[in-house]
Amino acid sequence: xxxxxxxxxxxxxxxxxxxxxxxxxxxxxxxxxxxxxxxxxxxxxxxxxxxxxxxxxxxxxxxxxxxxxxxxxxxxxxxxxxxxxxxxxxxxxxxxxxxxxxxxxxxxxxxxxxxxxxxxxxxxxxxxxxxxxxxxxxxxxxxxxxxxxxxxxxxxxxxxxxxxxxxxxxxxxxxxxxxxxxxxxxxxxxxxxxxxxxxxxxxxxxxxxxxxxxxxxxxxxxxxxxxxxxxxxxxxxxxxxxxxxxxxxxxxxxxxxxxxxxxxxxxxxxxxxxxxxxxxxxxxxxxxxxxxxxxxxxxxxxxxxxxxxxxxxxxxxxxxxxxxxxxxxxxxxxxxxxxxxxxxxxxxxxxxxxxxxxxxxx
Numbered sequence: 001x002x003x004x005x006x007x008x009x010x011x012x013x014x015x016x017x018x019x020x021x022x023x024x025x026x027x028x029x030x031x032x033x034x035x036x037x038x039x040x041x042x043x044x045x046x047x048x049x050x051x052x053x054x055x056x057x058x059x060x061x062x063x064x065x066x067x068x069x070x071x072x073x074x075x076x077x078x079x080x081x082x083x084x085x086x087x088x089x090x091x092x093x094x095x096x097x098x099x100x101x102x103x104x105x106x107x108x109x110x111x112x113x114x115x116x117x118x119x120x121x122x123x124x125x126x127x128x129x130x131x132x133x134x135x136x137x138x139x140x141x142x143x144x145x146x147x148x149x150x151x152x153x154x155x156x157x158x159x160x161x162x163x164x165x166x167x168x169x170x171x172x173x174x175x176x177x178x179x180x181x182x183x184x185x186x187x188x189x190x191x192x193x194x195x196x197x198x199x200x201x202x203x204x205x206x207x208x209x210x211x212x213x214x215x216x217x218x219x220x221x222x223x224x225x226x227x228x229x230x231x232x233x234x235x236x237x238x239x240x241x242x243x244x245x246x247x248x249x250x251x252x253x254x255x256x257x258x259x260x261x262x263x264x265x266x267x268x269x270x271x272x273x274x275x276x277x278x279x280x281x282x283x284x285x286x287x288x289x290x291x292x293x294x295x296x297x298x299x300x301x302x303x304x305x306x307x308x309x310x311x312x313x314x315x316x317x318x319x320x321x322x323x324x325x326x327x328x329x330x331x332x333x334x335x336x337x338x339x340x341x342x343x344x345x346x347x348x349x350x351x352x353x354x355x356x357x358x359x360x361x362x
Contacts, residue, residue: 006036009107014092016100017064019044031105033078052076056087063089063101072108084109212252212338219249219290223279226260234268241280249290250361251339259335259343262328263294263355270353271296284358292357293346300348310343332357 005012006026013024020043024036032047044060045053052075059069069089074082090102227238260279267277280293301309310333329343332355336343340360347354 011103011105013039013103014100015044015060015103017098019060021047022100027105031075031077031083059087059089060101063091064098066091066093066098075105083107084112212255214250214252214339216248217251217253217256219244219247219281222251222253222256222260225253225257226264229257229261230264230268237268237274237276238264239276239278241278244281244283244290246281246283246290249359251359252335255335255338256359259332259357260292260294262332263343263357266328267294267296267298267353267355270298272298287358288361289341290359290361292359293354294357295347295352295354297351298353299350300353303348306345306348309345329355 008025009027009030011025011027011031013028014022016022020041021039024039026036028034028036028039034042034047039047048056052073055073059071062069068091069087071087073085073087075085076082084107086106086108088104090104092099092101223240227235230238264277264279271277275297277297278293278295280291280295282291282293283289284291310329312327312330333343336357336359340362341358344356344358345354346356
């Protein structure tokens with residue numbers, strides 16, 4: 001039995017009512033650096049020292065009063081290590097008289113370290129969640145401010161464009177030469193409005209945490225809206241090649257309208273002047289998707305630039321053009337990612353440059 005008790009890592013001992021040790025197992029050597037045989041007859045006050053004894057004395061007196069005591073204590077060891085302990089004092093009562101008490105002390109250092117780590121993790125998580133809420137509030141305020149700013153800027157732009165269109169139409173019938181500057185001004189205002197839309201879209205897409213709201217949309221309606229967004233002089237260059245039997249597709253119409261318009265604007269800008277730009281619609285079974293190809297007749301871009309074409313702020317030079325990509329194609333990529341699809345270069349050769357939008361339908 002002695003061998004078995006000595007192998008128990010917890011301290012096990014018996015102290016009589018005079019506070020003298022009558023038995024101690026081998027664990028006392030690990031905890032206090034004393035031989036358990038030599039400990040027999042020693043006062044618990046001498047073992048613990050004045051400070052630790054003073055802290056434990058109320059529990060000792062409680063045990064000698066016949067009440068079991070359970071408490072935690074940090075016990076300094078001879079090696080300088082401070083060990084968290086869980087102590088239990090069990091009184092020995094014979095015929096109503098307390099003769100002494102049994103002691104069991106178990107080390108719980110690792111448990112307390114784990115609890116401390118968990119407490120720190122909970123505090124950190126709470127702080128992260130609080131920061132996330134605050135960030136959400138700030139992003140909401142920023143979005144609201146951007147929308148207010150957009151309204152304040154877009155409204156006069158729309159008014160100016162409407163006035164220019166009216167003036168250009170009136171002059172076109174009488175003085176075509178005078179109408180040309182107005183048409184140029186209208187084009188510039190359209191570009192400003194488009195850049196404003198892209199800037200707002202980037203702010204919204206970067207801050208977005210919630211999923212997009214998709215609905216079934218007539219694909220021809222999408223194309224008609226996008227073409228109507230283009231400058232009047234470019235609309236006739238758009239050709240539709242319908243190779244899909246699909247008439248409707250699941251999408252966020254506002255975002256897809258912006259993405260397709262950006263791709264078309266890029267194709268119109270970099271294709272040879274006066275050449276057509278084709279919107280080609282096709283089906284994909286694996287993955288289940290609607291493929292929207294925008295094909296221009298330009299010279300394409302360098303092959304090593306293709307992987308970066310849809311990155312924010314990417315720049316590239318084509319054989320017949322200098323293509324400065326800012327936000328437009330980056331927005332296209334983000335919109336398609338939000339739809340579970342992707343934007344990619346489907347062909348890149350002289351006379352045929354194709355951007356493909358894969359609109360997931362699963």
